[in-house]
Amino acid sequence: MMRKSEQIPVESQLRMVQQFTEKIAIDTSLIPALWLSSNGVEDTRILPFTLCASTLVQLVSLSASSSLSFSLNIPTIGGEGLLDSYVGAYKFLFGTRDLIQEGYDKHYGKAFRIPMLSGWLVLVTGPRMIEEVRAASESGLSSRAALFKESLQTDYTFSPEYLLDPYHFQFVQTSLVRDLGVRIAEIKDEIATVFAELIPPTNDWTRLGGCLTGQQLAFSSTTRLLVGLRLCRDPEYKALNDHWPDTLATAAIIISQVPKVMKPLATRLLFFYRDTLAEAMKHVGPTLKERLEKQKQFGEEELDTSQDDLLNWLLEKAPASEKSLEAITKRLMAIHFVAYRPLSLAITQVLYDLAAQSSYIPELRSEVEALVDGQVITKAGLDKMYKLDSFVKESLRLHGSAKVTMSRKVMKDFTFSDGTTIPAGNTLGACGFSIHHDERNYPNPEEFDGFRHFRKHEAENEPVRYQLASLSADYVVFGVGRHACPGRFLVAAILKTMLAHVLLTYDVKLETEGVRPLDEWQGMLAAVPHQTAGVMFRRRGS
Numbered sequence: 001m002m003r004k005s006e007q008i009p010v011e012s013q014l015r016m017v018q019q020f021t022e023k024i025a026i027d028t029s030l031i032p033a034l035w036l037s038s039n040g041v042e043d044t045r046i047l048p049f050t051l052c053a054s055t056l057v058q059l060v061s062l063s064a065s066s067s068l069s070f071s072l073n074i075p076t077i078g079g080e081g082l083l084d085s086y087v088g089a090y091k092f093l094f095g096t097r098d099l100i101q102e103g104y105d106k107h108y109g110k111a112f113r114i115p116m117l118s119g120w121l122v123l124v125t126g127p128r129m130i131e132e133v134r135a136a137s138e139s140g141l142s143s144r145a146a147l148f149k150e151s152l153q154t155d156y157t158f159s160p161e162y163l164l165d166p167y168h169f170q171f172v173q174t175s176l177v178r179d180l181g182v183r184i185a186e187i188k189d190e191i192a193t194v195f196a197e198l199i200p201p202t203n204d205w206t207r208l209g210g211c212l213t214g215q216q217l218a219f220s221s222t223t224r225l226l227v228g229l230r231l232c233r234d235p236e237y238k239a240l241n242d243h244w245p246d247t248l249a250t251a252a253i254i255i256s257q258v259p260k261v262m263k264p265l266a267t268r269l270l271f272f273y274r275d276t277l278a279e280a281m282k283h284v285g286p287t288l289k290e291r292l293e294k295q296k297q298f299g300e301e302e303l304d305t306s307q308d309d310l311l312n313w314l315l316e317k318a319p320a321s322e323k324s325l326e327a328i329t330k331r332l333m334a335i336h337f338v339a340y341r342p343l344s345l346a347i348t349q350v351l352y353d354l355a356a357q358s359s360y361i362p363e364l365r366s367e368v369e370a371l372v373d374g375q376v377i378t379k380a381g382l383d384k385m386y387k388l389d390s391f392v393k394e395s396l397r398l399h400g401s402a403k404v405t406m407s408r409k410v411m412k413d414f415t416f417s418d419g420t421t422i423p424a425g426n427t428l429g430a431c432g433f434s435i436h437h438d439e440r441n442y443p444n445p446e447e448f449d450g451f452r453h454f455r456k457h458e459a460e461n462e463p464v465r466y467q468l469a470s471l472s473a474d475y476v477v478f479g480v481g482r483h484a485c486p487g488r489f490l491v492a493a494i495l496k497t498m499l500a501h502v503l504l505t506y507d508v509k510l511e512t513e514g515v516r517p518l519d520e521w522q523g524m525l526a527a528v529p530h531q532t533a534g535v536m537f538r539r540r541g542s
């Protein structure tokens with residue numbers, strides 16, 4: 001049997017598998033379901049779907065997508081034969097960084113491919129190839145097709161206009177970045193409120209769950225800027241957002257399995273998705289109504305500009321066809337989706353590192369104290385907190401990136417300068433984790449060196465280049481290129497404000513001395529912070 005599979009060319013084997021797959025109508029973009037069911041945020045309405053999806057993946061491991069049929073002149077990691085490639089796919093799915101790291105080490109500067117249950121994933125390595133991905137046009141290598149159209153099935157979960165006119169993204173790219181200076185006070189207010197609610201005013205140490213604290217802080221600080229004070233303090237709206245990423249991702253996975261003509265119907269039948277959107281509309285509706293009433297008071301064209309948030313932006317920019325509660329809520333929830341979970345993971349990681357790296361605290365604290373006016377944190381002050389920035393950047397270098405980043409759908413055959421051609425229809429990415437742990441980029445890469453980025457800036461007198469929000473081929477937490485994360489300036493502001501507040505107000509230590517909570521690896525996604533560990537806080541001066 002083994003011998004036979006070795007003799008059949010891999011394309012033919014994969015074609016056979018693909019035909020089988022089409023018959024049973026399942027593809028392994030179900031892989032994220034495995035992650036969903038184990039990601040800690042469990043919603044009883046979607047859990048059965050998630051578990052079914054996971055089980056199906058395991059039962060029907062023989063799966064391959066149409067993207068497999070290209071002529072393969074790219075080295076493989078994980079096996080060329082059919083059985084080998086399934087073993088490789090399982091290793092990748094359930095295992096570790098090993099397959100990607102092996103490819104990265106063997107083929108540095110080139111592309112390689114690894115078997116996934118859904119087909120080959122092409123990974124590119126080295127600064128030259130990363131630069132070529134960065135410089136490629138969206139019509140050549142599309143990040144939005146990979147991240148939104150395919151992964152989230154946005155034509156169905158939102159609408160076909162969602163990507164044709166992504167005016168909700170523009171809010172993050174323009175208004176949010178421009179107004180960050182005046183919005184720091186709101187961010188600080190939310191952060192201080194969350195901590196004050198969680199930590200009683202005693203002289204004792206209080207244990208806070210790292211993940212729960214990260215979620216609360218991420219939700220409050222972003223929601224305040226997106227929809228205002230009322231919803232950001234509403235626990236039901238938070239609970240909705242806690243399960244929203246799983247709900248949307250699970251709906252997208254199911255829709256992706258359905259033949260194209262059936263997708264609109266399938267979307268309508270997904271009651272857990274429909275119900276979640278209806279619940280979101282119930283929350284957003286009253287605030288929207290209030291805004292529209294104010295708009296009438298100010299005059300037909302004018303919105304109350306004291307509320308320069310996403311909701312006002314959407315009211316202003318939505319075309320006539322989208323001036324409905326449903327369309328506006330969907331755009332809003334799309335931004336919650338990209339903002340909430342990655343930020344909550346990052347906050348948790350940074351809190352774990354602050355507690356674990358307590359030797360940095362005196363120096364960080366004196367930097368912060370020198371740049372705040374009493375307890376007032378300003379954007380100008382944050383911009384000069386270079387050591388704090390370096391500390392956060394180091395935390396996310398070690399703990400903030402997925403194994404595979406910079407996903408791009410190949411829209412037309414793409415040829416790299418070394419002659420490697422990736423045919424249209426495939427997906428490529430870069431090895432985020434390996435880049436951040438590469439000795440060529442970072443001496444002693446496994447060591448947490450909180451001021452390594454600060455020292456580079458000092459040595460080269462380049463204050464901006466080495467900051468957290470700057471993009472480069474050796475720091476891909478926020479991706480690269482024209483569709484790199486536009487929220488990164490907000491992320492930097494929130495993380496630094498949070499740390500500055502903590503340093504000014506609390507002493508911090510690990511729950512178990514000397515033991516930094518370990519990351520948990522889940523499928524091909526990011527290393528997520530330890531889900532149940534805690535951090536100890538005590539009011540300063542106690």
Ligand code: HEM
Nearest residue numbers: 143338339342343346406477478479480483484485487491
């Ligand atoms: C630590 C937290 C965050 C991380 C690690 C992160 C990371 C990323 C990454 C890797 C991408 C894809 C970039 C690429 O493919 O090259 C992305 C896209 C995006 N992110 Fe973030 N993000 C974070 C927080 C946020 C926040 C808070 C917001 C909004 C308030 C946001 C808004 C977006 C948007 C709108 C896109 C799509 C950009 C486009 O397609 O043009 N992100 N993010």
